[in-house]
Amino acid sequence: MSHIIKGNLAAYLCGRDCSENLSQVKVRIYLPVTEANAAALSSAEIKDTFREVSxxxxxxxQSKLLxxxxxxMEGNFSIKIDEKYSRSALEIDFYCGTVPRPPFPPxxxxxxxxxxxxxxxxxxxSQDQExxxxxxxxxxxxxxWCLIKGRYFDVWTICGRLTDCETGKPLEGITVIAMDADxxxxxxxxxxxxxxxxHFKIYYTSVEFKKTFLSPLINIETDVTLPFASGPDVYFQLEYGGQRFALETKADRRNNVGYCLCVKLCSKExxxxxxxxxxxxTHFGLTQHIPIQSGIDLSTGKTLAGxxxxxxxxxxxxxxxxxxxxxxxxxxxxxxxxxxxxxxNPAGWNPIVPNMIDxxxxxxxxxxxxDPSNPIAYEPYFINGTGTEKTVTFNGDWIQVPQDSNFAAHTDAEILKLNTEKLTGVTSIDMSMPTSGIGNTTVSASRPHVSNRYFAIRMKQRAVGGSATIAGTSKPIAIYNVLYQNVNKYGSWAHATVDNQYIALSVDLEEIISGSSGCSKITTDLHVKYGARNENLGSVSLSIVGPHKPGQSFGFNPIVLMSSPETFGSTQLVFTxxxxxxxxxxxxxxxxxxSATALLTTGDSNLGSYNDFVSFCKI
Structure with a gap:
């Protein structure tokens, strides 16, 4: 029968409350150098036997190695021993060149x-008796173990537990951040x-607490009271949902901690x-995140994408x-x-007043x-909130930042939603006209050319009662808020009009327009008339759906955009x-x-495409 030693190696970091497995270390089994004191050594206290081997x-x-x-990864090992040594006392050593340091490599x-x-x-x-x-x-x-990890491998460890101070319940899923007070x-x-x-474990090295403003050229611990202390001065912060919280401050620091720090933390607020x-x-839009200076083309006031x-x-x-x-x-x-x-103009600025803010x-x-499984809740704070929602107070046109102790202000996020329609007003253009006008210009005295308008935006900030300073000024941006009313849709035979269109887009067929009933059939000619209007047209395209003969295909040539504010014309099918x-x-x-698009954006989403169609029968 074979003889196998099955074992496990682990180590305490903070007594029984915090331990770790000894993974990827070599376990070595030796015969005793002398048998005389083997029995005594096998019954000795661990504290009297554990030591480093020179x-x-x-x-x-080496000759005694069996x-x-x-x-x-769990610290488990299995070693087979020759049967002739099975009745002998054995010396057990372990040999390592690495120690655990999650989440980094050993x-x-x-x-x-x-x-x-x-x-x-x-x-x-064993059960099989073999x-x-x-x-x-x-x-x-x-x-x-703390001495081995710290002195020989420069791995420092913090073991702790975080609870709710009032209930004593553990707080799960919260990030604990160890800070060094310098x-x-x-x-x-x-x-x-x-x-x-x-429970949590934090691993770090001396590199993290020896940083200075001259790093990496000069690294040394810059302790508040003892500039050349050997260990960091530790206090803790929390993080949840991307927001940091001050569990402790620099005044609560633990000075000059050792290789292992054991803590019990609780949070009451x-x-x-x-x-x-x-x-x-700094930016326009949360999604597109357009820089207020480098993201705007000064020559057009548009984004770099146009x-x-x-x-x-x-x-x-x-x-x-x-x-x-x-x-x-x-x-x-x-x-x-x-x-x-x-x-x-330094004197040309006007405040964005509360009713311009969405x-x-x-x-x-x-x-x-x-709730231990979902420990933290958050409630949004609004500008122009409604009902029971938390909402800011205005000091005239100034927005006062809430002072609740548990309020977290936005960082690199929205701080004001500007309703540009309140800034520029909305221009409505009545596009009502006979369908015979499709394919021709729509600009007239009653339907004038409305161009983009240009506005610079800036932020000012101050302490209440203090002097204001400028905290960011944008290049002038192009803004276009025009809505088209009574826009022709669906050609002549199913004619309709629609309102509040960002793009005035229509298509019709000359042969149907010229018919007495609007339901004329197509025989030998097909002239497609189209019109698309918006100061910032991006594309206009035509397509046709219907059956074709074997080997036959048909479609339309690409439409070339005209200068603002519209593109119009007439075209015919191209056959193969x-x-x-x-x-x-x-x-x-x-x-x-x-189909047509216009190059308009909110900074978070772009204007979608607009469409129209007309159907006909070929006889």
Whole structure:
């Protein structure tokens, strides 16, 4: 029968409350150097047997090595022993060149060997009676393991548990962030998310707490009170849903901590940390995130992709609760110019007043729910909120940032939603005309050419009662808010008109228009007439759906856009083979469709395509 030692190696980091498996280390089994004291050593206390083995001793006992194996990720190992040594006492060492450091790869260093104990196997037969098995399990004391990881491999560890101070329940799914309090700037040492019992482990190296403003040229711990202390000064913050909270402050720091830090943390309220980014206006749109300067073409006032703005636009930036320890308030201003390249007038700014602002979320109130599996809830804070919603207070046209202790102000997010229709007004153009007008210009005294308008936008911020400063000014942007009314649709025989169209788009057939009933049939000729109007047309295209003969195809040549504000004209089918004409179409029903786009954006979404169609019968 074979003899197998099945074992497991683990280590304490903070006593029984925090441990880890010894993965990917080599377990070595030796015969004792001398048998005389084997029995005494096998019964000795662990604290008296565990020690580092010198290189000379490793060499001297090489001839006594019976077998070795590597532990798996759970610290388990299995080693087969020759039957002739099964009644002997055995020395067990482990040999490692790495130690755990999640979520990073194992930290590598000089390989070292440690003696665990002398072990006298107690063999038991396996269920199949074919193998003798001896079990061995060992947990390295925390004082040893923390010293090994820290001194030899520069891996420092924080073990802790986070609970609700009021209920004592563990807080699950919250990121705990370890900070090092420094004289110049506080460094983040590491972070980890709590499990269902509120436990977390944070691993870091001395590199994280030796950073200075001169790093990486000069790294040294810059402690607040002891500039050359060996360990970091640790305090904790929390993070949930992308928002940071001040669980502790620099004043609560634990000075000069050792290789292992064991903590029990509890939170009774959520106090958001103000962003390090100063209050500022930086972008248009949360989705497209268009920079207010580099993202705008000065020659056109449009985005670099050629889009003008319309409708409701998110103004994106950062606000904070306080400026110089006083409540922050901010407003936006606008200035219209004739051309986007015109110089701005320092005295030409006007405030964006409350009724120009659409309902806007500028931050959230955070609170504990008491539910361990979903511990934190948030409630949005609005500009122009309604009903029972939390809503800001205006100081004239100034927006006052809420001061609730659990309020988190937006960082690089929407801070005002500008209704550009209130800024420019909405121009309505009546497009009512006979269908015979389709395919011709629509510009007239009653339907004038309405061009883009150009507005610069800027943000001002101040502490209440203090002086205002500018926190971001955009290049003048092109804005177009025109709606077309009574637009012809569906050709002559199913004629209808529609209102409130961002693109006036129509298609019809000359042969049907000229018929007395509007239901004329197509025989030998087909002239498609079309018209599309918007100052910022992007594309106009025609297509046709219907049956074709074998080897036959037909369609329309691409439509070339005219200069603003419209594109119109007449075209005919292009056939393959080119000798075919309308007379060669199969007698059936066909539909001609037109589609158009306009280059208009809110910064979050673009205007969708518009369509029209007309059907006919070929006889």
């Amino acid at each position: 290189e000379e001793e490793i060499k001297s006992k 077998a070795e194996a590597e532990t798996d 930290k590598k260093g000089k390989e070292r060997q440690f003696h665990i104990t002398t072990f006298v196997p107690q063999w038991k037969a 193998t003798w098995i001896a079990n061995f399990s060992y947990i390295i004391p925390d004082k040893w 004289f110049i700037t506080d460094d983040e040492l590491g972070r980890n998310t709590t499990d269902s019992n509120g 959520l106090i958001p940390v103000d962003p390090s980014t100063p209050p500022s206006f 889009y003008a703005f319309f409708s409701s636009v998110n103004l994106v930036g950062t606000i904070s609760k306080k400026i110089n320890n006083l409540q922050m308030e901010y407003l936006f201003e606008y200035q219209e110019v004739t051309n986007p390249t015109d110089a701005l 309902k806007t979320v500028i931050g959230y109130l955070w609170s504990f729910t008491g 083979p080119p000798t075919d004409t309308v007379a060669d179409l199969l007698p059936c029903a066909y539909t001609v469709s037109i």
